[in-house]
Amino acid sequence: MDASLSTSSNPFDTLAQLAGGYCVARCLHVVAGIGLADHLEETPRSAEELAAELQVHPEALARMMRLLAAHGVFEVHEGAFKHSAASRLLRQDHPQSLKAFAKMFGLPVFWQIFEGLEHSLQTGRPAAEKVIPEGLWDYFGTHAEENRIFNAAMTSKSFGQAAGVMAAYDFSGFETIGDIGGGRGHLLAAVLQKAPNAKGILFDLPNVVEDASELASDRLELQAGNFFKDPLPACDGYLLMEIIHDWADEEAVKILKAIRQSAPEGAKLLVIEQLISPDQGPHWSKMLDIHMLALLGGRQRSLPEYQHLFEQSGFRLARMVPTVADVSILEAVPV
Ligand SMILES: C[S@@+](CC[C@H](N)C(=O)[O-])C[C@H]1O[C@@H](n2cnc3c(N)ncnc32)[C@H](O)[C@@H]1O
Numbered sequence: 001m002d003a004s005l006s007t008s009s010n011p012f013d014t015l016a017q018l019a020g021g022y023c024v025a026r027c028l029h030v031v032a033g034i035g036l037a038d039h040l041e042e043t044p045r046s047a048e049e050l051a052a053e054l055q056v057h058p059e060a061l062a063r064m065m066r067l068l069a070a071h072g073v074f075e076v077h078e079g080a081f082k083h084s085a086a087s088r089l090l091r092q093d094h095p096q097s098l099k100a101f102a103k104m105f106g107l108p109v110f111w112q113i114f115e116g117l118e119h120s121l122q123t124g125r126p127a128a129e130k131v132i133p134e135g136l137w138d139y140f141g142t143h144a145e146e147n148r149i150f151n152a153a154m155t156s157k158s159f160g161q162a163a164g165v166m167a168a169y170d171f172s173g174f175e176t177i178g179d180i181g182g183g184r185g186h187l188l189a190a191v192l193q194k195a196p197n198a199k200g201i202l203f204d205l206p207n208v209v210e211d212a213s214e215l216a217s218d219r220l221e222l223q224a225g226n227f228f229k230d231p232l233p234a235c236d237g238y239l240l241m242e243i244i245h246d247w248a249d250e251e252a253v254k255i256l257k258a259i260r261q262s263a264p265e266g267a268k269l270l271v272i273e274q275l276i277s278p279d280q281g282p283h284w285s286k287m288l289d290i291h292m293l294a295l296l297g298g299r300q301r302s303l304p305e306y307q308h309l310f311e312q313s314g315f316r317l318a319r320m321v322p323t324v325a326d327v328s329i330l331e332a333v334p335v
Contacts, residue, residue, distance in 0.1 A: 024071055027064040029106025032099055036061075037083070037090035044080035096159040104153035107146055109139065113294055126297040136295055141207045151211050154183040154242075161241070162190045164325025165272060171195040171237070174268075178203055178235035180227060180259060181243040184212040185220065187272075188239065192219055201233045227255050232262040241272035241327070245288070246298040249309065256313035263334055269315060271330040276300040284326060306330055 031037070034054050039045075047062035054061075069076050074087040089098045104110070109132065116127040132139040140147040165187065171177070171194045178201045179188035185202040192200045199219050202212060206224040216222050223233060228251070238259050244252045259269060277283035285300045292298035301309075307317050315332040322328050 024067060025105065027068050028073060028102055031061075031064060031068065032090055032102035033106065035092065035099075036065075037087050037099070038092050040074075040081065040083055040087070042083070044077040044082040046080045050081070096163070098156050100149060100152035100156040104149050107149060109143075109146060110295070117294055120293050124293075127294040128296065137205060141205065147207055148211065151184050151208060155186045158183070158186045158241070161272070161323075161325045161327050162187045164323035164327065165241075165329060166190055166194055168321050168323040169270070169329055171198065174198045174235075174237035176201065176233070176235040177237040177239060178233045179239040179241070180232060180255075182239065182241070183208060185215045185222075187241055188220065189215055191239065198237075201235060203227070203232060227258055232258055234262050234264055236264065236267050238263065238267065238269045239272065240269065242274075244271060244298075244306075244309065245273055245292050245300055246296045248297050248299070252298075252309050253312045256309060256315060260314040260334060265334070267334060268318075269332045269334075271306065271332060272327050273306070273330065274300060274326050275306075275328050276302050278302075303328075303330075 034056065036050065036054065039050055039053055047065060048058045051058035051061045065074050065081050066076065068074050068087075069081065069084070072084055072086050073090070074081050075084045088094055089096060090102060091097060092099050112131045113126075113128045116130045118127075119125065119130050120127045128136055134142075140150055171191050174195055175197070176199050177188065177191055177195065179185065179191075180203050182188050182202045182204055185200075188200045188202050192198060199221070201221045201223050202209065202215065203223045203225055204212070205226065209222045209224040212222060225232075240255075240259070243255065247255065256269075263269065274285045274288060276289060277285045289300040292300060303317075303320060310317050310330075310332045314335055316335045318331045318333045320328055320330055
């Protein structure tokens with residue numbers, strides 16, 4: 001959500017903007033869904049022109065774009081629309097495109113889950129269990145289109161994160177790097193470019209690994225499995241990006257212990273996560289935290305909370321490496 005939604009000095013406006021905030025979100029989902037940003041280059045275009053090309057209602061499009069522009073997505077320029085930095089990120093061809101990420105938040109299953117958020121409030125448990133009792137991961141395993149959108153969203157949000165991680169950490173010393181719950185392998189592929197002597201193993205659920213089959217090479221092996229049941233590969237480097245935040249402490253410790261069991265002496269575990277912000281103001285980590293609660297029963301954590309998880313699973317935090325992206329690298333070593 002745009003920070004301006006909740007920083008108004010007018011109390012009515014603060015509440016109205018927040019209470020109706022879904023309206024901005026829905027406009028964003030639907031314009032991402034029709035690929036609007038891909039139809040806008042550097043020259044401003046009128047809503048009529050865009051609507052004709054996209055076969056949508058011109059006035060409705062203009063009104064939605066006006067609202068989005070008020071929140072920094074697109075800009076109004078002499079009665080026409082042009083890109084803002086944020087709307088450029090909605091383009092498919094942007095190297096750090098967030099198009100799929102924006103579409104994922106519009107998935108009906110996400111909306112149904114948030115409709116039942118009160119269940120989380122009453123119980124501290126994921127609202128998702130009322131809508132999809134099998135859990136989100138099994139749901140994606142049996143819903144191919146949603147699975148595709150989710151995997152694409154994870155790839156999409158990782159473009160910027162991976163760039164930050166690459167710039168902050170030297171991967172050249174590793175021989176075998178396992179990306180556990182690595183999705184479609186976007187982070188691992190980028191890491192292998194920076195570590196030309198290393199091999200990589202992408203470990204994720206079968207339906208996800210299947211979606212990454214085009215990445216397989218003599219340097220990148222795909223391994224389908226479940227980190228709660230199956231043995232993990234032996235590696236001297238482990239990547240675990242935005243996995244631990246999906247889970248409550250009990251499961252998080254189980255995952256870390258499974259890695260500890262497979263990790264040879266001297267291995268390094270890199271937990272890549274967005275730490276919960278200590279600032280009082282709006283911050284994406286706080287929104288993500290409620291998404292983790294509602295969707296999965298997970299949470300965003302502070303550094304001491306991660307240290308505690310490491311201590312419970314046979315690791316010790318060696319150092320915390322900040323990145324220019326919104327994630328930190330927590331380097332842990334076996335004790
Ligand atoms: C939030 S996504 C993160 C993906 C990737 N690491 C990234 O940051 O883009 C969580 C990943 O965990 C995987 N996952 C969930 N449960 C799993 C399990 N039991 N075993 C292996 N992978 C699992 C999901 O399929 C998904 O790819």
